[in-house]
Amino acid sequence: MHAELCNLLVVLGPTASGKTRLAIELARKLHGEVISADSRQVYRGLDIGSGKDLAEYQEIPYHLIDIVDPGVEYSVFHFQRDCFAACEDIVSRDKQPIVAGGTGLYLDAVCQNFALQEVAINPALREELAALSLEQLQQRLLALKPEQHNDTDMATRPRLVRAIEIAQATARGEVIHSPSYPKVQPLYFGIQWDRPVLRKRITERLKQRLQEGMIEEVEQLHAQGVSYDTLEFYGLEYRMVAQYLKGELSYNDMFQKLNSQIHQFAKRQDTWFRKMQRRGDAIHWLKPEQDLVEQALPIIEGRDYQPLSFRSESQ
Structure with a gap:
């Protein structure tokens, strides 16, 4: 019996689950590079609010972070194109691409090979x-x-x-x-926290981001010419902080509403991942109380990994 084929590693999970750190650790073990599948990390200057955590990467190369300026239109069409381009670049250097993110639509655009416009x-x-x-x-x-x-x-x-x-x-x-891209056969990993623990992680991370200067980051973006309307386009953190800076919310109201809405967002992410499973995608949920890499490696080693082939698609 032959091992099941895969040609792309994907680490997914809700916000604050630790997926980026897992992707980086897998990249260290597997001579890989990380591709961010996050709809906001593509923008320069959206650092704290989007959770780039660039210091975590250290020597590990990353892709699709800080590639466009705020205000520039960047859609799932552009992500799909850029993600496959990054994969082709990584594979050409005999490295392994590892896609990591919580934006389900972006993940599906690549793994389901959406015909986009x-x-x-x-x-x-x-x-x-x-x-x-x-x-x-x-x-x-x-x-x-x-x-x-x-x-x-x-x-x-x-x-x-x-x-x-x-x-x-x-x-x-x-x-x-969109052009024709190689067929993706992903191997999915996720981190499955108990809901009360994840809720606590989300709240603690929000407090940390505010302490690290998230409000000042939004102030600076606005001072550089990014309108409040545009900031609302970049998700919950930027929307709520913009409303606070405009005087529409008190600090406490901003924190409470933002905290609540991030929890709701995490639930919507879980709903998307369950939808993936219902259609037949096998997600290997790892237990965070155990070593994540040690859980993932035997599963990876049990697969027949063949890099994405771009040559045959272009001929």
Whole structure:
């Protein structure tokens, strides 16, 4: 009986689970390099709020962190393209790519080989939408795309505008399709904390990030010209801190709301991972009270690992 084939290692898990550290430790053991699958770590200057923790990497090379400036459009289309480019670069140097992240859509875009589309910014449409209320924008999007799979697109103005832009361009056929990429056969690892423990880790990490200067980071980004509307686009930490800096929330209210919403976000991440399992993806959940690398290595050694082949795809 032949060992099951895999060609990409993937470390996933909810926020504050320790997935980056596990990916780095596996990279040390396996002569690998880490590719971040995080929708915010691509942006320069979004350091504390996005949890880059660059000091953890030490000698381990990392990819798709600090690659675009705030305000630049960076979508799952761009991530898929850049992730495969990073994989090709790593494999060409006989190293092993290890994808690590909690953005389920980004992971699926690569591992499920999504056929994605790129949509250009439409200045005329954005000028038209600027006059509409949040409720009117929501109605406009639902008219174009009745089924919404991402609630965050409905909650914030910048995401609504972008979603309308994409839906309208798609309806008109004004899109660029992604190229063909190699078929991915991932080997998934996750870290499974008991929920009360994970909740405590999330709260403690939030306190630590605030102590390390997360508010000052948002102040600096705004001073450099990043609008509060744009900051709202970059997730919970930047949205809540921006509201605090605008005087819309007290410090205590900001902390309590942010803490609560991060816990809810972690639940949504878990829901995504369960959906992956229901469709047949085998996720090897590791026990954090034991050595994570020692649990993962026998599983990796039991697989027939063959690097992603880019040559055959381009011929």
